[in-house]
Amino acid sequence: MSKSDGNAFTRQNGPSVAVDVLLFAVGRQEPENYRKLPEHVLQVFLIKQSEVPFIGQWALPGGGVGPRECLDEAAYRQLASKTHVSNVYMEQLYTWGDLHRDPRTRVISCSYIALTDKPSEKIRDGEDARWFTVRRKVIEQREEITEKGYMLREKILIQLFAEGVTLRTVINTVKTVEGKISRVWRETVEPGGIAFDHALILECGIERLRSKLAYTEIAFNLMPEYFTLTELQQVYEAVLDKKLIKANFRRKMAGFLRETSLMTKDDGHRPAKLYCFKPGWMN
Amino acid sequence: MSKSDGNAFTRQNGPSVAVDVLLFAVGRQEPENYRKLPEHVLQVFLIKQSEVPFIGQWALPGGGVGPRECLDEAAYRQLASKTHVSNVYMEQLYTWGDLHRDPRTRVISCSYIALTDKPSEKIRDGEDARWFTVRRKVIEQREEITEKGYMLREKILIQLFAEGVTLRTVINTVKTVEGKISRVWRETVEPGGIAFDHALILECGIERLRSKLAYTEIAFNLMPEYFTLTELQQVYEAVLDKKLIKANFRRKMAGFLRETSLMTKDDGHRPAKLYCFKPGWMN
DNA sequence: GCAAAAGTGTTAGCTCTACACCCATGA
DNA sequence: TCATGGGTGTAGAGCTAACACTTTTGC
Secondary structure, eight states: OOTTSTTSSOOSSOOEEEEEEEEEEEEEEOOSSTTSOOEEEEEEEEEEOOSTTSTTOEEOSEEEOOTTOOHHHHHHHHHHHHHOOOSOEEEEEEEEOOTTSSSSSOEEEEEEEEEOSOTTSOOOOSSSEEEEEEEEEEEEEEEEEOSSEEEEEEEEEEEEEETTEEEEEEEEEEEEEETTEEEEEEEEEEOTTBOTTHHHHHHHHHHHHHHHHHHSSGGGGGSOSSBOHHHHHHHHHHHHTSOOOHHHHHHHHGGGEEEEEEEOOSSSSOOOEEEEEOOTTOO | OOTTSTTSSOOSSOOEEEEEEEEEEEEEEOOSSTTSOOEEEEEEEEEEOOSTTSTTOEEOSEEEOOTTOOHHHHHHHHHHHHHOOOSOEEEEEEEEOOTTSSSSSOEEEEEEEEEOSOTTSOOOOSSSEEEEEEEEEEEEEEEEEOSSEEEEEEEEEEEEEETTEEEEEEEEEEEEEETTEEEEEEEEEEOTTBOTTHHHHHHHHHHHHHHHHHHSSGGGGGSOSSBOHHHHHHHHHHHHTSOOOHHHHHHHHGGGEEEEEEEOOSSSSOOOEEEEEOOTTOO
16 A cells, blocks of 8 residues: 555546345244244345346345445445344455446445355345345356366356246356466356346355355354254355254254253153253354 | 435445455475475565665555455455465455554555465565565463453564564553443554554464464464375464474364375485375265 | 143264274385 | 385274263253
8 A cells, every 4th residue: 555656546537335234034934833843044135226237136135335434334324224233243255346236336345245044034124125035046056177276167057946936047157277276267157127237246255155154153243142043054045055864963062052041842742951052162 | 234224325525445365375484404304384475675664664554445346356466466476375354444554544444364375486576575474472361350351461563584684573462341231442552564454364364274273274384285194284383383292283283285206305314104184074 | 730841861983082003115 | 234214004093973862851
């Protein structure tokens, strides 16, 4: 940030700066009968655009950063005003700066992941904001040895479901290694009704969420304060899209849990102990 | 990014956008005698500020983002022009948007990590740019159970050494858990001759680099094309600041290596096989 | 009784750790 | 010859996957 190059701090028409928030939750779907527990699915919150150039398409909640707020504050404000969700976990995901990601003007967007446990909460009235169930699939995968190194190409299908709306977006990712230098490249093939580059942001966010599940305690931000071990497991399964083995899962989680004296009841089967989160570093 | 809030895309005096690059390398220090291999240390590249308000202090290479370039391009351009290093691994680290991180005007900075294997290369003439050896130590640690949850405080000392210059910066980090919601907070206690919030960026980058060594192949970006297993181990040890056990290290790395028919020689001891990188997903 | 989920135990295989040991080189 | 690093083997601890089994509830 030395000042010696021409374009630093002198532009009056520099790029706008915005934030966009990927609000994730794990939703419970009604069980088939009184004995069964609800199924769990990963959900993301989107808003229908009412203005050109993406009128009718769906976008992440977000907007411009004010002159008196830092990025985190802007993200919180946008989330609170657009979704009525507050006091949630939030972390920066990635900053998107492609020249034409917004066709109107140059906008640099700092994206955030937010996690909540209340997808069912009344979040906004009207038809223009919805929780979408997320389904992600790798539909093509190709490994190559090239003259210069290695290449891994994947085609990814993300499907989004809400009542009356289904979106289908396709993304390509390319990982290359040339000599020792590795790179990742992502591009939208079919936006499928998702505005701006938000399909890319979503894909990036899902990847981050999944990988952080494995080596951090981030999943607890998707849980209510008290929860059963089966509920916790269902959240992992919904995010990872993969069945886990109960006994093993419980042993692995043991270090992050504080037992309570509370129990579930009236569930049509044996009551379960309720736990709450205790960080791993608290011995 | 719906357009419906007042401060989106209408400001002409919005924040400036810049990039800052943490260029890391692992340097070799001259061995004591002909038999010994060189010691390895983590190094970072800094530039001495020649203008107010941080005149005489040291900062990361960086500068404003041009109107016709995306963030990655800006980072590459800054790196190339300030350090004469190009064709290196680079990834986004974090975007810094505090209101007063630059006392002159509002600047939002997207920071990058860059990794190279050539710290010794003549990088820039004159007295105003140096490779610094990095030493990081946790000098205080406190765990607490509070009314609302848990808290982990750490005080971190980072020392930077170059010929004729020693910098000493102290940073506090606080990790809190309230109920289920976790947060991280970082602040500079003593900048110690480092400009802007670049001490924070450095600390953040070291943490990221260390944690990514464990679960990615990122370390190979710090290696030359051909290297011995001991060299690779020394790079890991320099970054992690921790001795590793040779036999175990070799077994763990086996899946990421392609053997060559080349050998070292004239080293004052038994010759070693040279390897090159092969990504883990290439079977 | 029975369906569903809560919760525990066991085994085989793998990985991680720590350490010991031998080999090859050039001065 | 010997200091130094190159390279491999092994035993024990601990983790993981997979599966089987018992317990407790509401209807």
